[in-house]
Amino acid sequence: MISTGLIHNPPASSKLIASFATSKTTCVARLIAERINGLDTYTWNTIIKGYLEEKNPVETILVYAHVRKMEWSVDSYTLLYAIKACGLMSWSFGGGQIHGQIMKMGFDIEMIIVTSLVNMYGLFDDMDSAQRVFDETTERDVVLWNALVTMYAQRSYAEKALLVLRYMVKENVRMNVVTAVSVLSACSCLRALREGKQIHSYVLKNIFNIDVFVYNALLHLYSKCGSLDSAHKLFRRMPVRNVVSWTTMMNGCSDNNRPGKALGLLKEMDSVNVQPDEVTILGVISMCAKLGTFELGEWIDNYVKKNGFEGNDICMSNALINMHAKCGNIKKACQVFDQMEEKTLLSWSTMIQGLAMHGHGVAALIRFCQMQREGFRPDEIFFISLLAACSHSGLIDEGRKCFRSMIEDYDMTPGLMHYGCMVDLLCRAGLVGEAFHFVEDMPITPDVIMWRMLLGACKDQGNTSLTSKIVNRLLELDPYDSGNCVLQSNVYANAGDWDNVKDVRTEMRIKGVSKQDPGCSLIQMN
Numbered sequence: 001m002i003s004t005g006l007i008h009n010p011p012a013s014s015k016l017i018a019s020f021a022t023s024k025t026t027c028v029a030r031l032i033a034e035r036i037n038g039l040d041t042y043t044w045n046t047i048i049k050g051y052l053e054e055k056n057p058v059e060t061i062l063v064y065a066h067v068r069k070m071e072w073s074v075d076s077y078t079l080l081y082a083i084k085a086c087g088l089m090s091w092s093f094g095g096g097q098i099h100g101q102i103m104k105m106g107f108d109i110e111m112i113i114v115t116s117l118v119n120m121y122g123l124f125d126d127m128d129s130a131q132r133v134f135d136e137t138t139e140r141d142v143v144l145w146n147a148l149v150t151m152y153a154q155r156s157y158a159e160k161a162l163l164v165l166r167y168m169v170k171e172n173v174r175m176n177v178v179t180a181v182s183v184l185s186a187c188s189c190l191r192a193l194r195e196g197k198q199i200h201s202y203v204l205k206n207i208f209n210i211d212v213f214v215y216n217a218l219l220h221l222y223s224k225c226g227s228l229d230s231a232h233k234l235f236r237r238m239p240v241r242n243v244v245s246w247t248t249m250m251n252g253c254s255d256n257n258r259p260g261k262a263l264g265l266l267k268e269m270d271s272v273n274v275q276p277d278e279v280t281i282l283g284v285i286s287m288c289a290k291l292g293t294f295e296l297g298e299w300i301d302n303y304v305k306k307n308g309f310e311g312n313d314i315c316m317s318n319a320l321i322n323m324h325a326k327c328g329n330i331k332k333a334c335q336v337f338d339q340m341e342e343k344t345l346l347s348w349s350t351m352i353q354g355l356a357m358h359g360h361g362v363a364a365l366i367r368f369c370q371m372q373r374e375g376f377r378p379d380e381i382f383f384i385s386l387l388a389a390c391s392h393s394g395l396i397d398e399g400r401k402c403f404r405s406m407i408e409d410y411d412m413t414p415g416l417m418h419y420g421c422m423v424d425l426l427c428r429a430g431l432v433g434e435a436f437h438f439v440e441d442m443p444i445t446p447d448v449i450m451w452r453m454l455l456g457a458c459k460d461q462g463n464t465s466l467t468s469k470i471v472n473r474l475l476e477l478d479p480y481d482s483g484n485c486v487l488q489s490n491v492y493a494n495a496g497d498w499d500n501v502k503d504v505r506t507e508m509r510i511k512g513v514s515k516q517d518p519g520c521s522l523i524q525m526n
Helices: 010-021 026-033 041-053 057-069 076-089 092-105 111-123 127-135 142-154 158-170 177-190 193-206 212-224 228-237 243-255 259-271 278-291 294-306 314-326 330-339 345-357 361-373 380-393 396-408 416-428 432-440 448-461 467-477 482-494 498-511
Strands: none
Touching (some): 010 041, 026 041, 127 142, 142 177, 193 212, 212 243, 259 278, 380 416, 396 416, 416 448, 432 448, 482 498
């Protein structure tokens, strides 16, 4: 084409440019286009679209700016691609400028442009601008309504999503499957079971072909609202199930304290040869961590390997470390951690938390030193795990140093959890008096749990001298809790002070206080 001069013929060169733009070599298409005069809007659109499909929004905007600078004509597609590019870049200033150009050129009456603007402002989390664009549009189709509902639902403005739906119904616009999925998601966030059931009823009556996405949204709704039986019945009636359906149902069982049922679904899923994805595996690992059984942890570990997920994925490795630690296999947790090529602060925190759980405080502190050498800076959550490790291992001096280091070296303000860890550390070490003064001198108000921790330590160590002071503080915070009185009685009973035991029990009867929730224990049998 160059030797024959055909390259300068706009119709012929346009086809060449389009072929380069659609074959992921948009930069070549652009070089050719910049050397040819008389190219039409369609040709420049192929270049702009090519960059957009290559996930290169910066070049998309630069080509759009070049077209505008040369005062060449643009159409709806040119503007549509430019809007999408701004959304991908989260460039709110540029998006606002393009919006102004759209209004100036009169394209703000086209529904596809208006819908794209609503989506763009949603990506910027600029709900007010998105709502304003919607309100200024006189004619609205179901796609535009869906854009607004979806925007609110995806950004945790569930109540507004339902409000938009009500206006949509008033305007006699019939919802479709896209609307249903977004609204059901909003109902799940609000745990609005009644409204969700109404949507379910509408879908059954008005939508002929209900796709798997709607079914999955309904499964999530019923599971989130604790209506697991309804979710299970719906799951069994589904004409088609995909991996998301199985994952949603398993996570629903796990979240509703039915891990055994979730495990049964996992085995059934495996038997029907449904290939799990990463979300499924992470949910399964979380479920196993809740059950905390050694053998199941080994089975899940083999299941992960069998399905090819034992790679260098950080999230997967972190989840496996947590699972093995909670299932009692701290050696395996350390092995997974040491095999990680890349670690995050969460990886270190999870590992130290696991070591703390098993009473390996010294090993946890060694890991902390390693973490510091690798350049990681601990955060407030990390220090909770570190202080817990010192507490569970009786490392009093080390715990005090960590607490001081948090304040002096890292300029952090300890929260209630950090103070709680220090109180636990002192109580476990038998330093109840020091723990009591530590709580009294705290710059923040201690909670009920902290005072109960002190009272429990008094019981374990037979210390009755502080009991009345601690109980008085507890009764100030929670005067109607029977557990406080029972714990006070147990302290005196442990010390053989039966007169005070009798007085406490008598006072409980007079006040009508009784132990409401008896405790229980669980023993796993082979």
